[in-house]
């Protein structure tokens with residue numbers, strides 16, 4: 001029997017949004033979702049503001065319905081001498097339910113490796129946070145015919161941190177060349193990557209567990225291309241960067257994923 005997966009649309013605000021703007025942004029998003037009849041629909045909606053805005057956005061979300069709070073990263077230790085880092089318990093304390101792990105910008109600019117990503121993933125799962133694990137190839141890797149190899153290495157490496165099972169895990173396929181470039185992948189590329197990801201998940205957790213893991217596409221997702229991804233069998237939603245800073249556009253993406 002086919003497993004029904006509830007779609008997920010997550011907004012990654014990256015390093016955007018002073019506190020006052022963040023509260024206004026999420027309030028506007030709630031209004032837009034309401035206007036489009038997408039509030040409380042059969043889709044999980046998550047916003048991931050910068051750490052400094054988590055409390056304000058969390059407070060705003062208590063007044064609304066149907067939007068969850070997520071963070072953009074976490075450290076693997078619960079506490080300690082790790083200047084500049086934030087731990088799982090700290091995120092849970094401010095109301096986070098989700099956390100992005102292994103985003104390509106972390107790998108590219110902050111030295112994240114498959115090993116550190118696996119430790120962060122393990123910490124998220126240990127604290128009951130739902131990780132959105134990002135994997136994806138660069139343009140050079142794609143041109144060199146190495147997409148499969150790269151995704152396999154990244155995913156196997158990260159999943160070393162998930163020995164307890166994949167409860168709450170989502171995997172976002174985010175080709176690096178598609179992020180912030182306006183040049184999204186094609187629906188069939190996302191589906192092919194999702195099939196590979198699900199095969200690798202099955203290798204680790206067995207087919208039944210793997211069938212329940214949500215796989216997202218990310219990279220220049222906009223209202224005018226989300227339909228192409230949302231209709232792919234193995235793609236269960238999107239991780240949205242730039243367009244998540246526009247409440248109207250993000251709500252429209254959610255509406256289309258809802259179907």
Ligand code: PGA
Nearest residue numbers: 179180219220240241242
């Ligand atoms: P983008 O970013 O939608 O702006 O391409 C996606 C991401 O980095 O998650």
